[in-house]
Amino acid sequence: MTAPLLEVRNLTKTYRTGGGLFGRERAAHVVDDVSFVIEKGATFGLVGESGSGKTTIGRLVLRLVEANGGSLLLDGEEIGEKSDAEMRRLRQRMQIIFQDPFASLDPRVKVGEAIAAPIRLHRLRPRRDVRDRVVELLELVGLGAHQADRFPHEFSGGQRQRIAIARALAVEPELIVCDEAVSALDLSIQAQVINLLADLRDRLGVSYLFISHDMAVIRHVATHVGVLYAGRLVETGEAKEVFGNPRHPYTRMLLAASPSPVPGDARQRQAIAGEPPSPYERAPGCRFASRCPSAIDACRSEQPPLSTFSRGSHQAACIRAEEFDRLTLLSDEEARMSPAYRLRIDLLRRARAESRAT
Amino acid sequence: MEQAPVGKFLLSRLLSLVPILFGTSLVAFFLIRLIPGDPVIALLGLEANDDAIAALRSSLALDRSLPVQYLAWLGNVLTGDFGRSIQGGRQVFPLILGALGPTALLAVAALVISLLIAIPAGIVAATRRDTVADYGASFAALCGLSMPSFWLGVLLILAFSIYVPILPASGYVSPLVDPLRFLSFLVLPALTLGTALSAATMRMTRATMLEVLRADFIRTARAKGVPWRRVVWRHAFRNAQIPIVTLIGIQMGQLLGGVVITETVFSWPGIGKLTVDAIFARDYPVVQGAVLVTAVLFVFINLLTDVVYTLIDPRVGLQ
Amino acid sequence: MSAVAAPGAALARGLVRDRRAAFGCALVVVACLAAIAAPLLAPYDPNAPDFVAALSPPSSAHLFGTDDLGRDTFSRVIYGARVSLLVGLVSVVGALVVGTGLGVVAGYFGRFADALIMRVMDVVFAFPSILLALAITAVLGPSLSNAILAIAVVNLPVFARIARAQTLVVQRLDFVEAQRALGFGPFAILAKTIVPNILAPIIVQGSLLFAAAIITESYLSFLGLGAQPPTPTWGNMLRNAIGFLGLAPWLAWFPGAAIFLTVLGFNLFGDALRDIFDPRNT
Amino acid sequence: MMTSETRDDPELLRISGLRVGFGDGPDIVDGVDLSLAPGKILCLVGESGSGKSLTALSLMKLLPPNARLTAKRLQFQATDILALSEERMAALRGDRLAMVFQEPMTSLNPVMTVGEQIVEALRQHRTLSRAEAREAALEMLKRVHIPAADQRMDAYPHQLSGGMRQRVMIAIALVCRPALLIADEPTTALDVTIESQILALIDELRSELGTAVLFITHSLAVVAEIADEIAVMYAGRVVERGSRDAIFSDPQHPYTLSLFAAMPRANDFGRQLASIDGQVPSPGDMPEGCRFAPRCPFAVDCCREAYPPLLPAEPGHDVACWRAPLEEAVAKALPA
Amino acid sequence: AAPDVLDVAIVSDPVTLDPALMASFFELSVQYNLHEPLLHVTPDLAIEPGLAELSAPDDTTYVLTLKDGLTFHDGTAIDAEAVKANFDRMLDPATGSPRRSELGPIASVEASGPLEVTIKLSAPYAPFAGVLANRAGMMVSPKAVADLGADFATKAVGSGPYKLVSWNKNSELVLEAFDGYWRGKPAIGRVVFHPISDETVRMTNLRSGTVQLADGVAPQLVSQVEQASDLTMKQRPGLGFNAFSFNNTRAPFDKAAVRQAFVTAVGPQVIQRAVYFGTGSVSNGPVPPSIAWAYDETLDPARGDAEKAKSILSEAGISDPVEVSVTVTNSPLQVRTAEIIQAQAGQAGFKVSINQIDPTSLITVLRQKDFDLCMSPWSGRSDPDGNMFNYFTKDGPNNFAGYQSDAVDGLLKKARTTLDQDERATLYKQAQETIAEDAPMLFLTFPSTLQASVAKLDWMQWPDGALRLQFAKFS
Numbered sequence A: 001m002t003a004p005l006l007e008v009r010n011l012t013k014t015y016r017t018g019g020g021l022f023g024r025e026r027a028a029h030v031v032d033d034v035s036f037v038i039e040k041g042a043t044f045g046l047v048g049e050s051g052s053g054k055t056t057i058g059r060l061v062l063r064l065v066e067a068n069g070g071s072l073l074l075d076g077e078e079i080g081e082k083s084d085a086e087m088r089r090l091r092q093r094m095q096i097i098f099q100d101p102f103a104s105l106d107p108r109v110k111v112g113e114a115i116a117a118p119i120r121l122h123r124l125r126p127r128r129d130v131r132d133r134v135v136e137l138l139e140l141v142g143l144g145a146h147q148a149d150r151f152p153h154e155f156s157g158g159q160r161q162r163i164a165i166a167r168a169l170a171v172e173p174e175l176i177v178c179d180e181a182v183s184a185l186d187l188s189i190q191a192q193v194i195n196l197l198a199d200l201r202d203r204l205g206v207s208y209l210f211i212s213h214d215m216a217v218i219r220h221v222a223t224h225v226g227v228l229y230a231g232r233l234v235e236t237g238e239a240k241e242v243f244g245n246p247r248h249p250y251t252r253m254l255l256a257a258s259p260s261p262v263p264g265d266a267r268q269r270q271a272i273a274g275e276p277p278s279p280y281e282r283a284p285g286c287r288f289a290s291r292c293p294s295a296i297d298a299c300r301s302e303q304p305p306l307s308t309f310s311r312g313s314h315q316a317a318c319i320r321a322e323e324f325d326r327l328t329l330l331s332d333e334e335a336r337m338s339p340a341y342r343l344r345i346d347l348l349r350r351a352r353a354e355s356r357a358t
Numbered sequence B: 001m002e003q004a005p006v007g008k009f010l011l012s013r014l015l016s017l018v019p020i021l022f023g024t025s026l027v028a029f030f031l032i033r034l035i036p037g038d039p040v041i042a043l044l045g046l047e048a049n050d051d052a053i054a055a056l057r058s059s060l061a062l063d064r065s066l067p068v069q070y071l072a073w074l075g076n077v078l079t080g081d082f083g084r085s086i087q088g089g090r091q092v093f094p095l096i097l098g099a100l101g102p103t104a105l106l107a108v109a110a111l112v113i114s115l116l117i118a119i120p121a122g123i124v125a126a127t128r129r130d131t132v133a134d135y136g137a138s139f140a141a142l143c144g145l146s147m148p149s150f151w152l153g154v155l156l157i158l159a160f161s162i163y164v165p166i167l168p169a170s171g172y173v174s175p176l177v178d179p180l181r182f183l184s185f186l187v188l189p190a191l192t193l194g195t196a197l198s199a200a201t202m203r204m205t206r207a208t209m210l211e212v213l214r215a216d217f218i219r220t221a222r223a224k225g226v227p228w229r230r231v232v233w234r235h236a237f238r239n240a241q242i243p244i245v246t247l248i249g250i251q252m253g254q255l256l257g258g259v260v261i262t263e264t265v266f267s268w269p270g271i272g273k274l275t276v277d278a279i280f281a282r283d284y285p286v287v288q289g290a291v292l293v294t295a296v297l298f299v300f301i302n303l304l305t306d307v308v309y310t311l312i313d314p315r316v317g318l319q
Numbered sequence C: 001m002s003a004v005a006a007p008g009a010a011l012a013r014g015l016v017r018d019r020r021a022a023f024g025c026a027l028v029v030v031a032c033l034a035a036i037a038a039p040l041l042a043p044y045d046p047n048a049p050d051f052v053a054a055l056s057p058p059s060s061a062h063l064f065g066t067d068d069l070g071r072d073t074f075s076r077v078i079y080g081a082r083v084s085l086l087v088g089l090v091s092v093v094g095a096l097v098v099g100t101g102l103g104v105v106a107g108y109f110g111r112f113a114d115a116l117i118m119r120v121m122d123v124v125f126a127f128p129s130i131l132l133a134l135a136i137t138a139v140l141g142p143s144l145s146n147a148i149l150a151i152a153v154v155n156l157p158v159f160a161r162i163a164r165a166q167t168l169v170v171q172r173l174d175f176v177e178a179q180r181a182l183g184f185g186p187f188a189i190l191a192k193t194i195v196p197n198i199l200a201p202i203i204v205q206g207s208l209l210f211a212a213a214i215i216t217e218s219y220l221s222f223l224g225l226g227a228q229p230p231t232p233t234w235g236n237m238l239r240n241a242i243g244f245l246g247l248a249p250w251l252a253w254f255p256g257a258a259i260f261l262t263v264l265g266f267n268l269f270g271d272a273l274r275d276i277f278d279p280r281n282t
Numbered sequence D: 001m002m003t004s005e006t007r008d009d010p011e012l013l014r015i016s017g018l019r020v021g022f023g024d025g026p027d028i029v030d031g032v033d034l035s036l037a038p039g040k041i042l043c044l045v046g047e048s049g050s051g052k053s054l055t056a057l058s059l060m061k062l063l064p065p066n067a068r069l070t071a072k073r074l075q076f077q078a079t080d081i082l083a084l085s086e087e088r089m090a091a092l093r094g095d096r097l098a099m100v101f102q103e104p105m106t107s108l109n110p111v112m113t114v115g116e117q118i119v120e121a122l123r124q125h126r127t128l129s130r131a132e133a134r135e136a137a138l139e140m141l142k143r144v145h146i147p148a149a150d151q152r153m154d155a156y157p158h159q160l161s162g163g164m165r166q167r168v169m170i171a172i173a174l175v176c177r178p179a180l181l182i183a184d185e186p187t188t189a190l191d192v193t194i195e196s197q198i199l200a201l202i203d204e205l206r207s208e209l210g211t212a213v214l215f216i217t218h219s220l221a222v223v224a225e226i227a228d229e230i231a232v233m234y235a236g237r238v239v240e241r242g243s244r245d246a247i248f249s250d251p252q253h254p255y256t257l258s259l260f261a262a263m264p265r266a267n268d269f270g271r272q273l274a275s276i277d278g279q280v281p282s283p284g285d286m287p288e289g290c291r292f293a294p295r296c297p298f299a300v301d302c303c304r305e306a307y308p309p310l311l312p313a314e315p316g317h318d319v320a321c322w323r324a325p326l327e328e329a330v331a332k333a334l335p336a
Numbered sequence E: 001a002a003p004d005v006l007d008v009a010i011v012s013d014p015v016t017l018d019p020a021l022m023a024s025f026f027e028l029s030v031q032y033n034l035h036e037p038l039l040h041v042t043p044d045l046a047i048e049p050g051l052a053e054l055s056a057p058d059d060t061t062y063v064l065t066l067k068d069g070l071t072f073h074d075g076t077a078i079d080a081e082a083v084k085a086n087f088d089r090m091l092d093p094a095t096g097s098p099r100r101s102e103l104g105p106i107a108s109v110e111a112s113g114p115l116e117v118t119i120k121l122s123a124p125y126a127p128f129a130g131v132l133a134n135r136a137g138m139m140v141s142p143k144a145v146a147d148l149g150a151d152f153a154t155k156a157v158g159s160g161p162y163k164l165v166s167w168n169k170n171s172e173l174v175l176e177a178f179d180g181y182w183r184g185k186p187a188i189g190r191v192v193f194h195p196i197s198d199e200t201v202r203m204t205n206l207r208s209g210t211v212q213l214a215d216g217v218a219p220q221l222v223s224q225v226e227q228a229s230d231l232t233m234k235q236r237p238g239l240g241f242n243a244f245s246f247n248n249t250r251a252p253f254d255k256a257a258v259r260q261a262f263v264t265a266v267g268p269q270v271i272q273r274a275v276y277f278g279t280g281s282v283s284n285g286p287v288p289p290s291i292a293w294a295y296d297e298t299l300d301p302a303r304g305d306a307e308k309a310k311s312i313l314s315e316a317g318i319s320d321p322v323e324v325s326v327t328v329t330n331s332p333l334q335v336r337t338a339e340i341i342q343a344q345a346g347q348a349g350f351k352v353s354i355n356q357i358d359p360t361s362l363i364t365v366l367r368q369k370d371f372d373l374c375m376s377p378w379s380g381r382s383d384p385d386g387n388m389f390n391y392f393t394k395d396g397p398n399n400f401a402g403y404q405s406d407a408v409d410g411l412l413k414k415a416r417t418t419l420d421q422d423e424r425a426t427l428y429k430q431a432q433e434t435i436a437e438d439a440p441m442l443f444l445t446f447p448s449t450l451q452a453s454v455a456k457l458d459w460m461q462w463p464d465g466a467l468r469l470q471f472a473k474f475s
C-alpha cells in the first residue's frame, strides 16, 4: 500500500506569551494532538470555530511555524526534521493560500511579478514563457492580463484573494493548504475558483487541506472532513459520512447552525450557547462539555479519544456518539425558492448552455 | 523557558560581554600600536634625547615584548587597574570616568534638545507633506546638517557671548559644584550638538511617519473618530518609533564615544577630546581604557534599545 | 515582463512628475558635472597662489573671492566637488550596502548570527573613528581611498543597526512568511522582500551621512589622512575658513553652500527615490 | 436624544450619483444611488471588485488619498457629508457612523492591545473614566463572543486568530452604538455559529437603538437572513435593487441570477459550479452599453449599445436590464 | 574692586606639572607660575637673581646662594639640600629628564652650606646661567616628590608665585597666590588656566570676556585685536625660529646645491606676510634678532628668486623636476606655509608634494630621518647655544638634518666653553655664515610672541611667551 500524500500525527502547538517585559509567561495550547491523513487527490476539509487552531494547523503543515510535538510525513517521509534547505525544495510540493490575502502580498511588488517570481524560482517554465503563464494564471482566477502591472493595494479584497490563489497555483504544488481561500469572493468567482481547484484535483491529483467556515463549500469540495474544536479534532471521516451522519454534538450543532440562502428559512439557525474554553487553561474532560446539551458527568472527567465512534474511517471523540439520532438536514434550497426564481435560473442555465454550444 | 524572558536575555547579553571585551582589548591594544609614533617621544617632544627616551621607556615597561605587555595589562585590568596615563601619570580609570561624566551630561542634554526639535518637526513635515511647513522643516534640517559643528559652535558663541553676551563662551564646571553655572556652560554646546542631531532625527521621523501614515490601521483609527492629532501621535508615531529609537541609540553611542569638535570648541572636558588627545600622544593605557569602557557602554546602550524595541512593538521578541 | 519594468524608466517618469525630485536631481547632476568638468569650468588654477590678491572679497575677477593664499575660491569650490563627492558617495554607498547586508542578516537569522554581527558592530563602533583612520592608514598607507575606507567602516554599524531593527519588525509580516512558503531561500527573501521594505529609513540615513562624510573627510585630511593640500575639498575649505571668520567670511559661504546644496540635492533625490519605488504613493 | 432624532428621520442615508476614481483614471464607482432608513439593513452584494468597498469608504470619507470622490448627494442624518470638514467628520465617525473594514489583519494597530483600541473608540465620544471604559470594552468583547475576553483585552492583534481580529473590529465599531454601521464583509472570517451570533447582535442593536446597517457580503445566506433591502453591484454600478423578498423571489437581472446559480448546493459534490463565462471588463475599457452584456447569455444588440437605466420592475424593485422581465423576452427563443 | 580672578586661555593643557619632565613649549606659561627658576630673566633677556644668586669663582665652578627663609608651597624649606636633591633628580638617568642634557657638563653638585650650593663643571659651559633661569632652574619640593610618587606630575609642589589648587584635565587648572612668594604675594589672587586649542575659539573667549588673557593669538587676528578698544594686543620678537630641516643624508637634499637652490627659491617675505600677516621677521639663520649680540644681520642672501634657484640647479647639473616631499604637521599655519613652499619651489623646478602628519609622528619622523624636508621649528632659548648646539653639532639631538660639518661642530663646541660674550658672538656669527652656505635647513621666519588681554589687565610680555603673572594686575 502506498503512503498517503500527507500524514499528520499527534501535532501539538503551544504559544507562549509573555505578559509584558517582566510578566510571567503563559502558555496557550492552540493545537493539541491532531492527527489526520490526506491521500493523493483528496480534499481534507477542516472546519471549526474561529480561533480553534485551523490556521495554525495549516502553518504547521508547511512548517512555517514549528510544532511542539508530533510528526509530519510527506509521502511517508518525515519532514518535521528536514533542514531549511530541504524544506525549501519540498515547498514546491506544498503551498498555502493565506487567510488574509492582503497581508500576505508584498506591497512593493506588482502582482504579476509576485506570481512570476516563484515560477522562476522553481524553474517551472522557460524564462520567456513566464509572462504567458502569469497571464494564464490570472485569467484562471478571473483576473485580466492588464492587472499584472498593478500593486496589491490597488485591488479589492476579493481580487487580492485571487492573486494569492494564482500565486500558490503558480508553483504547481501537489498539496495546497487553502485557508479561507474563497471566502472573500463573490459567488460566481468562488464557483470559478472551486471549479478550477476541482479540475486540478481531477487532472493532476492535487490534494487540498481546505479550511473554511462555509459548510456549503466544504460539502461541495471535501472528500474528507475534520472538525476542530479548541485545538482538538473532535470528528473526522469521509465527507459524506460526517455530513450525513454526524456523531459529535459540536459537528451536529455546526451543521444545524449553517445558514440557508432561503429568506425566512434561516431564522431557526441556532447559536451554540456559551463560549469555547480558554486556550490558557486546560480542564480535564471533554472540551466541549461546558457547552454541550448532552453532556453527562463522565464527559467532564475524561477527555474521550477520537476513536470513540468508529465506522470505517469515521471517528468521533464523544462517549455518547452512538446514542444520537441521524441528523436530517434540509436539502435542496432551490426547491424552496419561488417559481419565478426557478424559472429564471432555468432560463439562465439553458441560455448558457446554448451560448456555449455555439 | 520558565524564566522571565528578560532575565534570560540580560544574562546572555552579559555573558556576551566577555568575548566582546576580550576582542576589544586585543584589537585596541594592537591597533594603537600599529600607528607609528612612540609615546615616549611624544611625551618628551623635541627635547628628547636617546638616554631620556630609554630611561622612560623602561620605567613604563614599554621595552618588553608586546604579548608580555598585553598580558600584563589585561591582568591588571581584570583586577580593576587600568594603569596610569603615560602623559601626566594620572590613573586611567578615574581619568576616563571623570571625562565620561561631562560627556554624558552633554549627550543627554543634546539628545533632549534634538528630540524636542526633531520629533515635532518631523511629524509636522510628514503630516503636512509638501507644504511650506514640510519644506521649511526639511530646509532647516539640512542647513543644520551641512553646517559642521565647529562652525555652528563658533557662530553660537559669537551670537550669545559676544553680540548678546548672556552666556559664557566656553568652559565647564561640575553641576555638583555650581548647578547654575553648569547650566550656563551647557546651553551652547548642547544646542550645537542638539541641532546637528536633530537634523537626522527629523528626517528619519518624517520618513517613517510617511510610511506608517499609509497603514490600514490609521484608517481604522480615523474611522473611530479619533482626531487627526491623536491619530498621528498615538497611532502613527508609536508605530514609527523603531527606526527612531534605533537612531537615538546610535546617536547616544556616538555622543558617549565623544564629540571631539564640540568638546574642543567649548572646552568641555569630555571623553572625546581625552581619547583623541591620547591617540595623538600614543598614550596607550588611556586609549585602551577608553575603548574598553566605550565598548561596554555601547553594549549596554544596545541592550537598552533592544529592550525598548520590545516595549514599542510587541511583535519583536528578545533575541 | 513589464512587472519588472526597468527601474530607470520608473525613475525617469517620477522625475518628470515630481518637480522637487527633478530639482534634487538637477543639483546632484550639477555637482557631478562640476566634478567631472572642473578643468573646463574653473577660471583659474585652483592651486595657484596669488599673494597680492590674498583674501580679496568676491568681485568680477574672483566670483567667490580669494583665500588666504590668494587662490580663487570659485575654482576651488568647483575642484572641491571632486574629492568631496567621491568621499561622500563612495563611503556612504559602501557602508550602506555592506552595513545593510549585515544588519538584515543579523535581524533575520537572529541568534548566533545576530549576536556575532551586532557585537562586532558594537566593537567597531566603540573605536573612535580617528583611531580607525590612523590604524588603516598605518597599515595601508595614507591616501584618499583609505580615508574613504575609514569613513565607511565607521558608518557601517549605523546602517547595520537600522537595518537590523527594521528587519526585526518586517520579518514577522505575513508576506515574508508567504515568500518562505513559496520556497524562497533566506537570501532571496532578504534581498527581494525584506530589503525593499526597510529601505526608507536607510535611504534617509544614507543621504544624511553624505554630509557627515564630507565633513569627516575634512577632519581626516586635516590630520593628514585624506586629501593632501593643496587639493581643495569643501570640508577643508570650510575648516580653513574658520580662521578667517571675521576677516573673510566669504571663504565659508561658498563651500558651505556647495555642501548644503549637494546634500539638499541628495536628500530630495533620496525622497524621490523612495516615493517612486513606493507603489502606495500617488 | 440621538436615537430619537434618527428615528424621526425617514431617510438616514441618501447617496446619489456617487462616483469614485483614482488619479486621473476612469470612474470605478460610476454613479451609485442608494438610500437607507433608520433601523434598516441594506445588503450590498455583487461582483468582487465592483466597488462595494469604495462605496462604503466614500461614506466615511476615508478613501485612499489619491482617490477622487464626487457625488450629487451624500447625505447622512440631514448632514451633507461631502461638505463636512475633517474635524466635524471625525466627530461623526465612530460615534454615529461606524465602519468595520474588510481587512481584519492589517486594520488593527499592531502595537496597541485590543483592549486599548476599543477603549479609545469609546472614550473618544463618551466621557467615561478609564475603568468604566475598560469595563464597557470588555463587555463589548464578550458580546462579540471572544473567548477568554478578559485575557484577550490585553492581547496584541498578532496573537489573535483571523476571526477574533474581525470580531475586535466589530467591537470597535459597535462600542459607541452608531446610528449607521457600515460593515464590509464583517463575517467572512467567522464560523457559522459566531456569524449567527454577530448577526444577532446587529439585529439587537437595530431593534434597540434603530441602528441602520450597510452590510457588504458575498454570502447569500447572510443576506437572506438579515437584509431588509438588497442592492446588487456589477462593475461600479447598481444593477438591481429592491427588498429582500423581491430580489429572492423575483430576481430580474441576469447577473443576480448568475450569482444565485453559482451557489454550491447540497449533494452536488463533484459537479461543476455554475460560474460566469468571460472576463469582467477593465474600468478603463468599459463596454458602451450594458456592462454585463459581454458575459450575458441574453444579450442582444440594444444591450451592447446603450446602458440600461435602473428602472422599477415593480414598485420598490429596480433593475437595470433592457430585457427584464426575462421570460417574456427570451422564453420563446430558447428550446425547452 | 578689581577682580581677583584671572582667566587665561592657553593653547593646550599641560602634560605634566613636573618641570623635570616637561617637554612642551605650551606648558611654560603654567610652569613659570608654579615654579620660579633659581635665576630670573628679564624681558630683555638680562639674567638677575631669583630664588638664588649665582656667582662663578672660576670657569668651571658656580655657587648658588639661596635667599633666606624661602619655602616651597608645602612649607618645606628651600635650602641647599633641596636644591641638590632637585639637581640629583634631574641628572639621574633613571628619571629620564630632558633637563639632564641642558644642564651641560656637570661634574658634581654639593650643598656647601645651608643655603649654598656649589656646582662643579667638567668644562666651561657658557649657557649655564641661562639654563638656570629656564626650566632646569625650577625647583620642586623633594618631600612632595617622595610623598606623591607618580601623582607628583599632577599635583606639583613648587616655589613659584602661585600654587596649585586643582587641575581638571582639559577643563581648568586653578592656581592660587602663594603667600610665601619671595617678591610678596602676587596682586591677582587666583589664576585659572583654560586650555583652548582652537585659535578662533581662544579669541572668541577673550572677546566675550570669558577669559581675560589669551596666549597664542593667530597672526591673522592680530590687526583685529589691535583695533578692538577693549583689548590689548602685545607682540614681541620671540626666541625661536620657524624652519625646515633638509634631509642631508639622502637624495636629493644630500647635495648642497639642491638645498641652496631650494632655499633660494623660497621667499620668506611671502611667508611672513601671507602666513604670519606681517608679524615676526624674516629669517635666514637660527639666531633671532631678540638675541641681539649673536644675531647676524649681514646674512641677506637672495631669496624667493626662482630664476637664480634654477640656475643653481642647472649649474650643479641637476635636471628638473626634482621631486621632493615636504612634511608638516596639521596646524593651519604649517599647512599654509607648506602650500607656499610648494608653489614657490614649484616655479624653480621642484615638484613638491605635501605630507601632513600629526604632531606626535613629527618627532618620530624627524628622529628617523624619514623625510625630504620637514618642519622643525624651535621655541628658542635666551642663549644662542640653545638655538644652535643641538641642531648643528654632529650628534646634536636636534640635528634632524644629519648635518655633518667639522667647522660648525668645532665653532659651536668652542662657543660653549668660551665665556666671553664678544668672543662667543664672533664664533656664532662664523657658524651662522657657514650654515647659510651649507644650507642644512630652510629658515623662514622668526616668529613673534603674540598674546592679548582685556585692556584693563596690566601685564608684561616675555620673548619666550611664558606668562609670569606675579607681574600682572588689574588696573
Ligand SMILES: Nc1ncnc2c1ncn2[C@@H]1O[C@H](COP(=O)(O)OP(=O)(O)OP(=O)(O)O)[C@@H](O)[C@H]1O
Pocket: A153, A154, A155, A156, A157, A158, A159, A184, A186, D022, D028, D047, D048, D049, D050, D051, D052, D053, D054, D055, D064, D102
Ligand atoms: N488604491 C486603488 N488604486 C487603484 N484602483 C483601486 C484602488 N483601490 C481599489 N481599486 C479598484 O477599485 C475597484 C473596486 O474596489 P472595491 O474594493 O470597492 O471592490 P469590492 O467591490 O469591495 O470588491 P471585493 O468584494 O473583492 O472586496 C477594484 O477593481 C479595484 O481594483
Ligand SMILES: Nc1ncnc2c1ncn2[C@@H]1O[C@H](COP(=O)(O)OP(=O)(O)OP(=O)(O)O)[C@@H](O)[C@H]1O
Pocket: A015, A016, A017, A028, A030, A048, A049, A050, A051, A052, A053, A054, A055, A056, A057, A099, A279, D158, D159, D160, D161, D162, D163, D164, D189, D190, D191
Ligand atoms: N503568535 C501567537 N501568540 C499567541 N497566541 C496565538 C498566536 N497565534 C495564534 N494564537 C492563538 O491560537 C489560537 C488559534 O489561532 P488560529 O489562527 O489557528 O485560529 P483559526 O482556527 O484559524 O481561527 P479563524 O477561523 O478565526 O482564523 C487562537 O486562540 C489565537 O489567539
Ligand SMILES: [Mg+2]
Pocket: A054, A055, A056, A099, A179, D161, D162, D163
Ligand atoms: Mg484562521
Ligand SMILES: [Mg+2]
Pocket: A156, A157, A158, D052, D053, D054, D102, D184
Ligand atoms: Mg471589498
